[in-house]
Amino acid sequence: MSAVLLNGKELAAKKREQLKKDVEELSTKGITPGLAVILVGEDPASKTYVGAKQKACEQAGIHSVLIKKPDTISEEELLAEIDRLNKDEMIDGILVQLPIPKHISEQAVIERIAPNKDVDGFHPINIGKMMTGEDTFLPCTPHGVLVMLKEAAIELEGKHVVVVGRSNIVGKPVGQLLLNENATVTYTHSRTKDLRAMTKQADILIVAIGKANFISAEDVKPGAVVVDVGINRVDGKLCGDVDFESVKDTASYLTPVPGGVGPMTITMLLENTVQSARNRQ
Numbered sequence: 116m117s118a119v120l121l122n123g124k125e126l127a128a129k130k131r132e133q134l135k136k137d138v139e140e141l142s143t144k145g146i147t148p149g150l151a152v153i154l155v156g157e158d159p160a161s162k163t164y165v166g167a168k169q170k171a172c173e174q175a176g177i178h179s180v181l182i183k184k185p186d187t188i189s190e191e192e193l194l195a196e197i198d199r200l201n202k203d204e205m206i207d208g209i210l211v212q213l214p215i216p217k218h219i220s221e222q223a224v225i226e227r228i229a230p231n232k233d234v235d236g237f238h239p240i241n242i243g244k245m246m247t248g249e250d251t252f253l254p255c256t257p258h259g260v261l262v263m264l265k266e267a268a269i270e271l272e273g274k275h276v277v278v279v280g281r282s283n284i285v286g287k288p289v290g291q292l293l294l295n296e297n298a299t300v301t302y303t304h305s306r307t308k309d310l311r312a313m314t315k316q317a318d319i320l321i322v323a324i325g326k327a328n329f330i331s332a333e334d335v336k337p338g339a340v341v342v343d344v345g346i347n348r349v350d351g352k353l354c355g356d357v358d359f360e361s362v363k364d365t366a367s368y369l370t371p372v373p374g375g376v377g378p379m380t381i382t383m384l385l386e387n388t389v390q391s392a393r394n395r396q
């Protein structure tokens with residue numbers, strides 16, 4: 116093993132200690148940050164993530180409300196729930212756990228959340244501000260990746276970043292955030308021709324394609340930084356989009372799964388929620 120592990124679990128724990136202090140500071144001003152999480156349906160992974168968000172809120176002193184809805188809920192009913200939360204003065208952040216059932220428009224739901232309570236950073240207004248480099252809520256997983264790279268003092272300026280995957284919640288925004296840091300960014304995806312020729316050029320390879328063990332040592336330039344955003348379950352075991360055993364001797368830095376980017380996602384959500392509460396003042 117020559118790669119240095121980028122330990123998201125440890126960094127997330129450190130950042131959550133600071134968040135606790137920030138929440139205490141806010142409480143001296145009579146403010147308790149409030150997060151509302153809407154869970155639609157019974158997806159087991161979503162239930163796990165929502166549970167982890169609630170627990171993290173509780174530990175940080177953030178008030179959290181879980182609103183469970185059946186997967187038969189109509190789009191109108193879900194939008195009405197968001198309208199109610201938009202008006203609730205005790206709620207600083209609102210998120211709808213994704214994915215949601217197919218009969219509901221994900222974009223309509225995201226766009227209904229008031230941009231100043233969009234702690235997921237998915238609203239087009241917040242995405243637009245991110246693109247122009249304005250201060251705003253950043254999407255949690257991409258922001259977590261950026262914070263991990265900076266914490267490890269990995270140079271970004273002028274580096275060739277190759278992103279594998281183009282989802283709205285990870286691939287596209289993570290590339291944009293690294294472009295904002297003066298990296299040169301190439302996006303690749305399932306239809307990219309000769310993907311390996313692309314990934315092998317990366318100084319920093321970010322993989323968010325949603326396919327277990329998709330990237331192996333042959334796809335990686337020796338010494339590259341490899342960030343694995345994938346979370347897959349194979350035979351009941353959690354693994355990333357990167358074949359860890361294969362890549363660990365080729366990469367210079369590598370994120371594990373579990374314990375890499377995942378825990379940072381929730382920490383960035385807490386940071387956004389606390390920031391939203393500060394914005395109340």
Ligand SMILES: Nc1nc2c(c(=O)[nH]1)N[C@@H](CN(C=O)c1ccc(C(=O)N[C@@H](CCC(=O)O)C(=O)O)cc1)CN2
Pocket residue numbers: 163164167210211212213214235255256284346353372373374375376377378379380381
């Ligand atoms: N509204 C949102 N929906 C979804 C988001 C999101 O940011 N906002 N991201 C993902 C799921 N997600 C958070 O919601 C998330 C995924 C993974 C983890 C995490 O800590 N993973 C652990 C492993 C946990 C396990 O046992 O499964 C790890 O990688 O170490 C946290 C949050 C999709 N939906």
